[in-house]
Amino acid sequence: xxxxxxxxxxxxxxxxxxxxxxxxxxxxxxxxxxKEAGRVLDDLAAIDAVLDLTExxxxxxxxxxxxxxxxxxxxxxxxxxxxxxxxxxxxxxxxPLDAVELFAVRKFASNYKRISALLDGEARRAFDxxxxxxxxxxAFAPLEEGGESFGVSDACDPRLPELRRRLGEIDARANRxxxxxxxxxLRATGIDFAGRDFxxxxxxxxxxxxxxxxxxDAEPWDGHSHVLRRRPGPGEMELGxxxxxLLEEERLVEAExxxxxSNSIADSADALASCVAAIARLDTSRSRSLIxxxxxxxxxxxxxxxxxxxxIDCGRLVPLEAECGxxxxxxxxxxxxxxxxxxxxxxxxxxxxTVVLETALFLQILAQSGFHVPASTxxxxxxxxxxxxxEAASPRRSGKSAASPVGGGTGRGGSxxxxxxxxxxxxxxxxxxxxxxxxxxxxxxxxxxRTTSSGEAEALLxxxxxxxxxxxxxxxxxATHFRGVARAPxxxxxxxxxxDREAAKRAQxxxxxxxxxxxxxxxxxxxxxxxxxxxSGSDALVVAGLLGLDPKIVEEASRIYSSALRRADDGSAxxxxxxxxxxxxxxxxxxxxxxxx
Amino acid sequence: xLGIGFEGEAKELESRGGRTTRLRVxxxxxxxxxTAWLGGTGTCPEILGLLSGSGxxxxxxxxxxxxxxxxxxxxxxxxxxxxxxxxxxxxxxxTSILVDGxxxxxxxxxALPGARFFAAxxxxxxxxxxxxxxxxxxxxxxxxxxxxxRSSAASMKDVASIRxxxxxxxxxxxxxxxDGALTAGRVASLSERVELVTVEDFTKxxxxxxALRALRARRRLCVRRSVEFGGFVVALRGLGAxxxxxxxxxxxxxxxxxxSPYEEGGGFDAA
Numbered sequence: 001x002x003x004x005x006x007x008x009x010x011x012x013x014x015x016x017x018x019x020x021x022x023x024x025x026x027x028x029x030x031x032x033x034x035k036e037a038g039r040v041l042d043d044l045a046a047i048d049a050v051l052d053l054t055e056x057x058x059x060x061x062x063x064x065x066x067x068x069x070x071x072x073x074x075x076x077x078x079x080x081x082x083x084x085x086x087x088x089x090x091x092x093x094x095x096p097l098d099a100v101e102l103f104a105v106r107k108f109a110s111n112y113k114r115i116s117a118l119l120d121g122e123a124r125r126a127f128d129x130x131x132x133x134x135x136x137x138x139a140f141a142p143l144e145e146g147g148e149s150f151g152v153s154d155a156c157d158p159r160l161p162e163l164r165r166r167l168g169e170i171d172a173r174a175n176r177x178x179x180x181x182x183x184x185x186l187r188a189t190g191i192d193f194a195g196r197d198f199x200x201x202x203x204x205x206x207x208x209x210x211x212x213x214x215x216x217d218a219e220p221w222d223g224h225s226h227v228l229r230r231r232p233g234p235g236e237m238e239l240g241x242x243x244x245x246l247l248e249e250e251r252l253v254e255a256e257x258x259x260x261x262s263n264s265i266a267d268s269a270d271a272l273a274s275c276v277a278a279i280a281r282l283d284t285s286r287s288r289s290l291i292x293x294x295x296x297x298x299x300x301x302x303x304x305x306x307x308x309x310x311x312i313d314c315g316r317l318v319p320l321e322a323e324c325g326x327x328x329x330x331x332x333x334x335x336x337x338x339x340x341x342x343x344x345x346x347x348x349x350x351x352x353x354t355v356v357l358e359t360a361l362f363l364q365i366l367a368q369s370g371f372h373v374p375a376s377t378x379x380x381x382x383x384x385x386x387x388x389x390x391e392a393a394s395p396r397r398s399g400k401s402a403a404s405p406v407g408g409g410t411g412r413g414g415s416x417x418x419x420x421x422x423x424x425x426x427x428x429x430x431x432x433x434x435x436x437x438x439x440x441x442x443x444x445x446x447x448x449x450r451t452t453s454s455g456e457a458e459a460l461l462x463x464x465x466x467x468x469x470x471x472x473x474x475x476x477x478x479a480t481h482f483r484g485v486a487r488a489p490x491x492x493x494x495x496x497x498x499x500d501r502e503a504a505k506r507a508q509x510x511x512x513x514x515x516x517x518x519x520x521x522x523x524x525x526x527x528x529x530x531x532x533x534x535x536s537g538s539d540a541l542v543v544a545g546l547l548g549l550d551p552k553i554v555e556e557a558s559r560i561y562s563s564a565l566r567r568a569d570d571g572s573a574x575x576x577x578x579x580x581x582x583x584x585x586x587x588x589x590x591x592x593x594x595x596x597x
Numbered sequence: 598x599l600g601i602g603f604e605g606e607a608k609e610l611e612s613r614g615g616r617t618t619r620l621r622v623x624x625x626x627x628x629x630x631x632t633a634w635l636g637g638t639g640t641c642p643e644i645l646g647l648l649s650g651s652g653x654x655x656x657x658x659x660x661x662x663x664x665x666x667x668x669x670x671x672x673x674x675x676x677x678x679x680x681x682x683x684x685x686x687x688x689x690x691x692t693s694i695l696v697d698g699x700x701x702x703x704x705x706x707x708a709l710p711g712a713r714f715f716a717a718x719x720x721x722x723x724x725x726x727x728x729x730x731x732x733x734x735x736x737x738x739x740x741x742x743x744x745x746x747r748s749s750a751a752s753m754k755d756v757a758s759i760r761x762x763x764x765x766x767x768x769x770x771x772x773x774x775x776d777g778a779l780t781a782g783r784v785a786s787l788s789e790r791v792e793l794v795t796v797e798d799f800t801k802x803x804x805x806x807x808a809l810r811a812l813r814a815r816r817r818l819c820v821r822r823s824v825e826f827g828g829f830v831v832a833l834r835g836l837g838a839x840x841x842x843x844x845x846x847x848x849x850x851x852x853x854x855x856x857s858p859y860e861e862g863g864g865f866d867a868a
Contacts, residue, residue, distance in 0.1 A: 103647070
């Protein structure tokens, strides 16, 4: 689990919330830090404050659009994108900020002021935008107004203009002397240096052959040529020395200027930190509103203390909805009312019960991350702990590992990892989840205990349901195939409506060119309904037929299944998975929208 | 002026007793350097931006010289950061940008639109044959025609350009677009029916001269992105200009050969 996060990595991975948040693109370093932290809050006031700010940005954007000043929004984004990270800490005294660090502060200050000027009074109040601190303003006052670059200008210290004038003079004199010397060499030897530090000459010039005052230093280049470097002429060395002295003086003055600027900024470090905080608020609110605000999104409503109702209307698992759209499959938003603490969701293969869990976790994590949610209504408690127990997140889900302090996923097929089988890991994850949810929590279980016998699994599920039903603040939702789970007070049983059998019957006889997955998708009813004890019968064999299994095999399997059911009803046999079950055992990847069901 | 990385890095610096290669800049010119090298340049630098990446010499910064002086070029190493540095220089008004880098960095430059490259080399008598072979190979590669994505025909373009091109999976029997390196193994695996082979740019071709000749004898080889080649700047060592020009005749276009600007004596024209 990430620090300061109520949701485990397993819950994040299963819910695909990070797939959705990949589109969240803050523009500043602090916004990106916020995204990277992945905080899932458990403090209602803090969540509300974040939501308020998102709405404050949206209001500001609306006001600008109403005034036909959309370009101002782009300008805010432009300046947000130019804000550099500030040096930390802002030092003073013996180890002041250096020129590059001062550049960062100036660039920040310049863009901050431009952003502040683009906000109206209401937005500045909402985001608590302070004025740029006086210490920072004073530090950069000698520099060109409004600029972003940094260099110690003449205006920074009265000694600098004179020093630099003298340096300029020396440079000009040095240039003149150099040219004059080069002309002298040219006249004497015919070699034109033309501003070059050295030349490669095929022969040593005559003056070099025994002259008392050679004009060159020469070293062999190859058997024919020499590298000739012109010796400084009269006055050149002195000018160089004089320049070095002035440069050192300039460096000392600049160091004083930089230290003074640094100290002035350090005096305003706290106020500058407030500016950074305001920018972070603005940036995260702006970027949140771009991905989760407006049509199709609503502000999550959180139950006051003690409220346990979870209510979702038209809730959308956005990554799956997008995948369905690309595949041309229908997507059904979720409607869910759960006042109870413990809930069982039955359903046939590919009926969508796993998606119910994914959607509920997706919306809850988004809401507690301070986002508006893709639902027409979302009401829930604020959970201190959000966790998923079930199959490990598959690679197509977010890249986040499913590993977590509570064991993460359980893997497939009971392969041993860390000395634990799939069932072992599931139980370890459950034990940790129970320990961490004593104050409450949203716990989602997908096909819990599916690798053990149905009788044992049903007994375990029955006990867990009763336990969670008695635990305040907990919402435990189990998606399962097992029908033999005992009813307990305070629990709820739902099922996916599943296959539209009438429509399926009509479809079976037809030679359709439709893709089998699309065909099945069109026949499934992804809705939650109250479950009766009779169960819904098996859809698995019909599903297998619709997906292209040889009709003869399906027919034979149906005959065997019906026979087993009759014997089970007679009490003459106990065929695992036939007691009013929803179909075969063990979840399979559903081709519908790439989801598990 | 921009370097890609720091030439020789710290190891070379150490071998030279801490002395760095300094380059003269004039007032108003932009250069990239490490923060540790900015202070002692005497150029009164104005810091314009921070570049991605950092090294042993601190963070990288882009600066404008406000006085002539000598600077140490240190630049980013990655393609993205180099492009970012060039974009920043252009924002600051630079119209011509000199990028100094080892030949192995050519891939980075090739990725930049509008780039032109020169190869600087020292040629001596012992290495003459090898140098001529290298020059012929480079000149051949740099002159590969630019593939025309619309018709699969190939045509020469006289300026560097970037064109969108189908992915490697989009191939027909006659055309093979190769992503990544073109090696002898890749050539051997080509179907007999392939007539046109395209690579991203010529730096992705890793074939010996003979293998390259053999490939081009049977099929057309094109690049999907070309980078203009300015020519070779050659410093001769123990070798006369006439001898060098005779050795390169027929191998390298004479118009691509330039003498070292530090050489006295008239250069290749006098030979």
